[in-house]
Amino acid sequence: MRVVLSGGGTGGHIYPAVAIARQCEAENPDSTFLYIGGTRGLESKLVPQENIPFQSIDITGFRRKLSLDNVKTVMRFLKGVRTAKKMLKEFKPDVVIGTGGYVCGPVVYAAAKLGIPSVIHEQNAIPGLTNKFLTRYVDTVAVSFEGSEKAFSGAKRVVYTGNPRATTVAQASRDRGFATLGVPMDSRVVLVVGGSRGAKAINKAMVDMAPMLAKLEDVHVVYVTGDSYFDETREAIRSSLGTMPNHLHVLPYVYNMPEVLACTSLIVNRAGASFLAEITSLGIPSILIPSPNVTNNHQEANARTLEGGGASLTMLEKDLTGQALYKAIAGIMNDEAARKRMAEASRKLGKPDAAEVLVSEIRRLAAGR
Numbered sequence: 001m002r003v004v005l006s007g008g009g010t011g012g013h014i015y016p017a018v019a020i021a022r023q024c025e026a027e028n029p030d031s032t033f034l035y036i037g038g039t040r041g042l043e044s045k046l047v048p049q050e051n052i053p054f055q056s057i058d059i060t061g062f063r064r065k066l067s068l069d070n071v072k073t074v075m076r077f078l079k080g081v082r083t084a085k086k087m088l089k090e091f092k093p094d095v096v097i098g099t100g101g102y103v104c105g106p107v108v109y110a111a112a113k114l115g116i117p118s119v120i121h122e123q124n125a126i127p128g129l130t131n132k133f134l135t136r137y138v139d140t141v142a143v144s145f146e147g148s149e150k151a152f153s154g155a156k157r158v159v160y161t162g163n164p165r166a167t168t169v170a171q172a173s174r175d176r177g178f179a180t181l182g183v184p185m186d187s188r189v190v191l192v193v194g195g196s197r198g199a200k201a202i203n204k205a206m207v208d209m210a211p212m213l214a215k216l217e218d219v220h221v222v223y224v225t226g227d228s229y230f231d232e233t234r235e236a237i238r239s240s241l242g243t244m245p246n247h248l249h250v251l252p253y254v255y256n257m258p259e260v261l262a263c264t265s266l267i268v269n270r271a272g273a274s275f276l277a278e279i280t281s282l283g284i285p286s287i288l289i290p291s292p293n294v295t296n297n298h299q300e301a302n303a304r305t306l307e308g309g310g311a312s313l314t315m316l317e318k319d320l321t322g323q324a325l326y327k328a329i330a331g332i333m334n335d336e337a338a339r340k341r342m343a344e345a346s347r348k349l350g351k352p353d354a355a356e357v358l359v360s361e362i363r364r365l366a367a368g369r
């Protein structure tokens with residue numbers, strides 16, 4: 001099968017596309033791929049590292065307010081469609097898959113216009129702008145939440161698949177997670193992350209909380225700042241504590257996140273949909289701090305779903321302080337029964353076979369059925 005993948009901007013749109021490629025390969029090692037991403041998104045760095053052939057087009061997103069920039073965006077979109085058509089005619093895919101983010105707009109639209117079977121995968125319960133626009137052009141919309149089908153009125157076909165990244169993490173090695181972190185096997189690990197790009201508010205709370213962490217017994221705190229905040233955050237912690245404690249591991253980014261998640265006891269995070277699919281696939285309890293700066297406040301909706309199921313605590317950014325975060329972490333890590341109950345509830349919300357379900361839909365389309 002010849003497959004074009006497109007999605008980007010942030011990790012939450014890129015990794016599901018990579019997970020689809022891995023599942024296609026596992027089922028048929030002769031599968032060939034082309035990933036079409038944006039010139040400026042995180043995908044231009046991550047996809048080549050995954051050894052998936054990568055080509056880029058120049059594209060920006062729409063602003064919600066009327067502005068001159070939107071005129072330029074329309075021009076770039078049309079140019080993007082022309083470029084994508086050329087790439088597709090050359091690669092001759094059996095199927096084209098978009099996983100959200102601006103860049104998949106022109107690529108999936110071009111595929112539909114050329115009559116190539118196409119699919120979009122939506123990670124959130126509320127669709128993003130690009131996927132909403134593409135809904136009426138594609139053959140299938142694959143959704144991550146059961147019941148979110150109704151958000152895609154006008155689609156030819158909507159299928160509940162879950163998020164394919166759930167399958168990747170379900171297969172990851174826990175031992176390799178401990179080994180790459182350099183902590184003893186079976187340590188209790190609390191992982192703190194601010195989505196795929198880091199989050200200033202979480203970084204500030206972590207700096208304030210750092211002196212309290214020594215009170216958590218037998219716990220390793222792995223704290224991922226995001227590339228662009230790494231130096232300043234690490235320095236702030238060092239200067240507040242005078243040293244970097246052994247049980248605190250500050251990292252800019254984690255490239256083998258599935259393995260690190262596999263050895264995590266509790267996660268503190270934003271509430272991006274791909275991350276949530278991953279942590280429920282593994283049954284990890286969580287404290288979620290939804291980003292207040294996303295379309296339709298969809299991260300709070302994501303977080304409330306997990307909280308409602310008993311898998312998570314939601315902490316709104318306006319209530320986030322070092323003290324409040326420490327209290328929430330200690331409350332869960334010092335109460336093993338509560339942590340286990342949350343873990344069980346988290347696992348109940350997971351869908352670890354998502355990639356298989358989605359790839360079987362992709363095969364059906366590629367075979368022209």
Ligand SMILES: CC(=O)N[C@H]1[C@@H](OP(=O)(O)OP(=O)(O)OC[C@H]2O[C@@H](n3ccc(=O)[nH]c3=O)[C@H](O)[C@@H]2O)O[C@H](CO)[C@@H](O)[C@@H]1O
Nearest residue numbers: 010011012013015123195196253254257272273274275294
């Ligand atoms: C600000 C914004 O618009 N965020 C959106 C974006 O979030 P974002 O890109 O942050 O997405 P998620 O939090 O859902 O996923 C992040 C992905 O990056 C990976 N990862 C992250 C950090 C790291 O160090 N290493 C690593 O590999 C995670 O394992 C995960 O696969 O896409 C999500 C869709 O999925 C949306 O729900 C989010 O609202």
